[in-house]
Amino acid sequence: MGSVLIFLGILVFSAHLFSMIFSKKKIPDVLLLLIIGVLIGPVLNFVSPEDFGSVGGVFTSITLVVILFEGGTGISIGDLRDSWRSTVKLTASSFVAAAVVVSAISYWFGNDLLNSIILGTILAGTSSAVVIPLAQHLKLSSQTKTALILESALTDVLCIVFAFAFMDAKLMGSGLNVGKVAGNVLSSFVLATLLGVIGAIVWASLLQKIRQLRNSMFLTPAYLFIIYGVAEVLGYSGAIASLAFGITIANMEYFNFKFLEKYQKNKNLKLNENEKSFISEIGFVLKTFFFVFIGLSIPFSDFKCIMIGAIITLALVVTRVITTIFFSPNNSNAFDKSVISVMVPKGLAAAVLASVPEQLGIPGGETIKYITFSVVFFSILLCSVFILLVEKYPRISIFLQFFFKAKVKSKRVVKNATEDSLSTNSNTVAAKAEETEME
16 A cells, blocks of 8 residues: 555656646657556556456546536637537537548458447547647647537537447347437537536525635535536436536626626626636646556557557548548637647547447457557557647648648638639629710
């Protein structure tokens, strides 16, 4: 036990050191934490995921909730209003393209068609636990940060809903019920969002009284866990409810309800700086252990699955670049689009879903698990390296930025040509009118 506590203490100190390295040298701290997990797990066999038992799953869920909530508190309603269309466009295109590419590669390597589709839906999203910390550290526009945070949260839900739908179809031996899937998606998004918004309004009205209690700092995270748990129990998305809760409580000035007027006068509806700092510290510690846990959970026993995972990861990067060229936010500059194009990390949702097919007794479930974990490792590794290159060495990212700048330039050419054409037509009409008048 003494050795374990020494290791945990050193790990927390190391996490702060890695964060400082990230801010100065642009080497992502998540990459270094992931490597530590790989070393103490698969390489040296000091510890395994089984040693944590059911605590491991609870820990990863808590990490996701806190990170999503913290990310939501950094989003303004104004940015959300300006970027929701581009976010939906980027999310839908990236999810569909990634699912199709992964499914095709898996099927090409001899896996069952429905199993390949299940794998595709599991790996079609991006990881909130990876994307949000990276987006907050990088010098991106507020609209781009909002788009990346929302995309990671939305795709987590899409992965879960569609993966379970295809698994049910596999188990039942019947076709996919499109209406049921659409209903599940709608309820997961809309009702979870509604629950998060209502929960935030209720909590904001109680904040003044809550702050008068001793040791009240822990009560906001505790209430957040309740919101997440209620959403999950009702069959909605706890992740979306947590994100909606964070966005709402950070933008309470937009809500002008009668019963909130006496609280709004004092401007005490939002979290203060101490409360934000406290939640940020919790998120930092949880993130530290989360990525170490992911690293030690990656199996390296099946070489074929590792190879397929590496190929899928490279294909996902290429697919992401293509979708970014055509579906990235319109107001993003070339650097922002370069960052968006390499945001392909897989994390909690994929890691959790990876083991479900095997637990349900689906033939080939073990293969799905091994391929998924290898993609989680390689995608986080590649994303971290690409972010380092794009951020620290702009010349290396010139290849990506060339396409984005070219696309922007072509749009401007089309726009200018259209304006010139309209101007020419208007001049022609004016000239004809003048001739008619003279006649």
